[in-house]
Each structure stands twice: as structure tokens, then as C-alpha cells.
Amino acid sequence: xxxxxxxxxxxxxxxxxxxxxxxxxxxxxxxxxxxxxxxxxxxxxxxxxxxxxxxxxxxxxxxxxxxxxxxxxxxxxxxxxxxxxxxxxxxxxxxxxxxxxxxxxxxxxxxxxxxxxxxxxxxxxxxxxxxxxxxxxxxxxxxxxxxxxxxxxxxxxxxxxxxxxxxx
Amino acid sequence: xxxxxxxxxxxxxxxxxxxxxxxxxxxxxxxxxxxxxxxxxxxxxxxxxxxxxxxxxxxxxxxxxxxxxxxxxxxxxxxxxxxxxxxxxxxxxxxxxxxxxxxxxxxxxxxxxxxxxxxxxxxxxxxxxxxxxxxxxxxxxxxxxxxxxxxxxxxxxxxxxxxxxxxxxxxxxxxxxxxxxxxxxxxxxxxxxxxxxxxxxxxxxxxxxxxxxxxxxxxxxxxxxxxxxxxxxxxxxxxxxxxxxxxxxxxxxxxxxxxxxxxxxxxxxxxxxxxxxxxxxxxxxxxxxxxxxxxxxxxxxxxxxxxxxxxxxxxxxxxxxxxxxxxxxxxxxxxxxxxxxxxxxxxxxxxxxxxxxxxxxxxxxxxxxxxxxxxxxxxxxxxxxxxxxxxxxxxxxxxxxxxxxxxxxxxxxxxxx
Numbered sequence: 001x002x003x004x005x006x007x008x009x010x011x012x013x014x015x016x017x018x019x020x021x022x023x024x025x026x027x028x029x030x031x032x033x034x035x036x037x038x039x040x041x042x043x044x045x046x047x048x049x050x051x052x053x054x055x056x057x058x059x060x061x062x063x064x065x066x067x068x069x070x071x072x073x074x075x076x077x078x079x080x081x082x083x084x085x086x087x088x089x090x091x092x093x094x095x096x097x098x099x100x101x102x103x104x105x106x107x108x109x110x111x112x113x114x115x116x117x118x119x120x121x122x123x124x125x126x127x128x129x130x131x132x133x134x135x136x137x138x139x140x141x142x143x144x145x146x147x148x149x150x151x152x153x154x155x156x157x158x159x160x161x162x163x164x165x166x167x168x
Numbered sequence: 169x170x171x172x173x174x175x176x177x178x179x180x181x182x183x184x185x186x187x188x189x190x191x192x193x194x195x196x197x198x199x200x201x202x203x204x205x206x207x208x209x210x211x212x213x214x215x216x217x218x219x220x221x222x223x224x225x226x227x228x229x230x231x232x233x234x235x236x237x238x239x240x241x242x243x244x245x246x247x248x249x250x251x252x253x254x255x256x257x258x259x260x261x262x263x264x265x266x267x268x269x270x271x272x273x274x275x276x277x278x279x280x281x282x283x284x285x286x287x288x289x290x291x292x293x294x295x296x297x298x299x300x301x302x303x304x305x306x307x308x309x310x311x312x313x314x315x316x317x318x319x320x321x322x323x324x325x326x327x328x329x330x331x332x333x334x335x336x337x338x339x340x341x342x343x344x345x346x347x348x349x350x351x352x353x354x355x356x357x358x359x360x361x362x363x364x365x366x367x368x369x370x371x372x373x374x375x376x377x378x379x380x381x382x383x384x385x386x387x388x389x390x391x392x393x394x395x396x397x398x399x400x401x402x403x404x405x406x407x408x409x410x411x412x413x414x415x416x417x418x419x420x421x422x423x424x425x426x427x428x429x430x431x432x433x434x435x436x437x438x439x440x441x442x443x444x445x446x447x448x449x450x451x452x453x454x455x456x457x458x459x460x461x462x463x464x465x466x467x468x469x470x471x472x473x474x475x476x477x478x479x480x481x482x483x484x485x486x487x488x489x490x491x492x493x494x495x496x497x498x499x500x501x502x503x504x505x506x507x508x509x510x511x512x513x514x515x516x517x518x519x520x521x522x523x524x525x526x527x528x529x530x531x532x533x534x535x536x537x538x539x540x541x542x543x544x545x546x547x548x549x550x551x552x553x554x555x556x557x558x559x560x561x562x563x564x565x566x567x568x569x570x571x572x573x574x575x576x577x578x579x580x581x582x583x584x585x
Contacts (some may be wrong), residue, residue: 070292
């Protein structure tokens, strides 16, 4: 599966209060969550995305993306805002689980995190684990998912994986 | 094997497990709250779930936006209430019986040593203080656990933290964990277990141990854990609702890393915004004037925390520019504070006492900050916007420092009053 996206760059330790402030957690409606995506760190972010364009959008961040609370509303808000992928140097562990479990593609790559600039056009090949920066004409290697996690991704998220297992 | 590895091995039916391995393990307790459980319940139903794996082991605590702060949060709580009734859940805590989940579950003996606990709340790691392996997960993980009684894990490496020396005056478990996070950073223990040990830990109360394990997640850890001792057994004997098992690390266990601290060099700590790792000793804080002080939360809302706050506030008055908000973490803590006359001390000092709730810690209600305001709080996170306006500032400390600061109007130690 290939994703073409425009990059939006963020720094280290982007926490779940940045991604979706707690005052909006009295709902889990993805559409409403999407309206406040990344509001804690950039109030204009959702407006900048505009209408989902043909190229799509991706978030590129530094270390420990998604640290803080366990709120699954964080990856849900990102997914519902039309972000097709998050690339970071590293992810906080609950965010990592949540993203895998709900089927939001996430990729760990130190070099991609360092090199990609805001506005760059990115081509992501999820099956090959490769990120191509079309604007800078560079390729970055991605940390491959462990086999167990690939199974969950193949099933289309954790609950589909559970359904498959219950059938067996 | 470490304590964490032993517990994980027992729960997945293996003799041993090694860090890095993926396992599916049985959980003893699956926990959710009014923010995370509604989504989990929806996922549970979408997956065709009709009955939870065990109605005694699914725990629901509405604590974040309760007593309901608005219509939407009332509706979220209603989802929990209806599900609890329909499933016959033994551990559903209605307002009046409820409290902040991570203070409530140890207090009620719901979590016991040797347990494997998953909770759709990042501070689930608190229960490591009882010698359990407990970690935060998301709503879908909770749905999966409610359905199957299991959860997937990557067996984490364990880092051992050894605390030696003598504790200085006004230094508590909160200061030790803030100091540690300040040393290793907010991703210093990413994906790992933090095992707290050493002579100082042996002398800490359960309250202080719960505070330390509570904030392990602020260093990115999967869990904090403390080997049970007589203090743990005494605490648990008085409340355990199930048989428990004391799990100790094997002799000669290898740790990913061992870090030692000399506690005689550790002063009370203050974490400056916007990260819990941004710590300074109280002597290096400078002049920080505050508008609000919050004493409470799953980190520091236990009776011991209220006692030390009252000790500082006794026969003193809160500064005229400061709002002091005190939140007993559970109904039992509230009642005990009432019995001991602590509430009277708080009210006489000019503080306000709230019903148990997570409330201001996450900027939900009961003490949200305006633009430009500064607060000192005994909570666990000082991220931008955490307690309200993105241009408000949050400073983290122990309860004694927070109480002293409320009196002085600026961040200070009780020693300087």
C-alpha cells in the first residue's frame, strides 16, 4: 500500500494534550475530535489542512510522539482529520499500541524525522517499509514491525484480529 | 527473571519469558474510566461481544468528568452505568462510592500483589507499588481484554533504580520520582519497567510508593514496580479481596541498566512547565508567583498527602491572590480527613475542598486556569494546556511545597514560611 502525503513537521515529546486537549474528551465522535486535532500545539493546524487534498497529509515528529495519557481519542483525532500516516523518531508506548489497534499507520525512522521538512511531498510504501521524500529526492529506511504486530495490521486492527481468533 | 518477567510468564503459561518477546497473557483486572470505557464498550459491542470474560474482573470507575460536569460527560457516564448493570459488574463505582481510580483500587483491595492489570488510563502503572504488573493501554485494548480476558504485550526490559542514603526534610516519594524523571528524561524509560529499590524505598509508606509508581509513565515506562515487603503485606492483608502472591526477583537477575541515587543530595523538587522532566530543586526555583494551588489527584490525593498539607496549613492563611483547591482522592480519604479535622484546617486556611475527581489535573473542571495564570499542583503532568488555557503554566511538586506555596503566594518550601 502506497501513501502520498504532504508533511507537517512537529518537534519532540508531542503529548496527547497537544494532540487532543482533555476538554474535548467528553465525546469520542471522530468528526468532533478531528476538529481539534493538534490544537494544543498549533491552533491553526486543522485549518491548514484545508479540505483533504489529493496528496493527503502526514505528520512528521521527533522523539516520544504521543506521550502522556492513554486516550485513544488522540490517534482517532489524527486519523479522522485526514492524516494518513505519522512518522516519528520514536513513539510513546500507549500511543503506539492505540495507533496499531485502530489501524492508523505509524512509522519509526530517525533519519526521516530529521530530514523531512514541513511541506515536503512524501511517498510511503507501507509493505516495503520505505519512505521517499519526493521534494528532496531521498529515501529513508523504516524500522520493520515485529511479526506479531504485522498480524494485527493484516487483520485490520485488534478487534478484527480478535474476531478472527474467536472464530478459530 | 525480574518481577515483571515472572508475572508475565505466569500469566501466559510459560516457564520463562525474555525481554522483546511478544506474548498474549491473561489479565486479572481490566479497568476503564468515563473517558476511555465508552469507546471500549462500543468496540466490544461492535465485535459481537455479549458477556465480558468475568464480571468480577472488569472494573469501571467514572472519575475524570464526575460529578458530571456537562451533558456530554453525563452521557459518557451513562454508557458506563448501563453497561455495568447489564453485565452485572461487581466493581462499578457510582458517585458517592467512587474516587480517583488509582487511589480507589488499592484502597479497596481490588488489585493484589502478583496481579497482571491493564487499564485504559496511563496511570494504571500505579499498582506496581503493590508488586503487581500494571500498565496503561487504550480503549481498543480494553475492549479486547473485556472480551477475551487477555492482552498482548511485548515483554519489557527492566531498569533498576536504587535509592540510598537518608531522606531530607520535606522530601517524599513525589520528589524521588520527579528527581528521577529529571535525570533520565520523559522518554528515559520508554517501553521499559522501572523497578524501584534500595533502603530508602524500604522505609517509604505505601502512599509514597504508589506516588512513585504512578509517575513511571512520565518517563515513558510501561510500568513502575516495587518488590513487596512487610509494609506491602500489612497494607494488603487489611484489604485484599482475593488471594495474592508475592513475586520477588530471582537472585542474580540481570537488568537492562542499574541507576543509583544518593538521596541525601535530593531536595524537594519542582517540575517547571511544560514537562515533568524539567525539574529544579526548591532552592533553585527563584520567584514564581502563583494564582492557584491544587492538592490531590491519583498521584498525591491520599490521606498521607492531606495530613502533611494540613500540617503546613494549620493556623495559617492562604495568600489573598491564591486559590487553594484540595481534592481528597476517594470517599474514604474524604471521610478520614473529616474525622481527623483536616478539612476544618483547610477551610479555616481559606482553601476549598472538592468531591473526589480527577477534575483540574487534566483541565476538565473544578479549577481550570485562565490565560497567563500559574498554578502549583501535586498532579503528574505540566504539559502545555493540561490544566486549561495553553498560555497557563503548571508547576509540579509534593503536597507540602504546594501548601506552603499557597500560603506564601509564590513557590516556596515550608521551611521559609
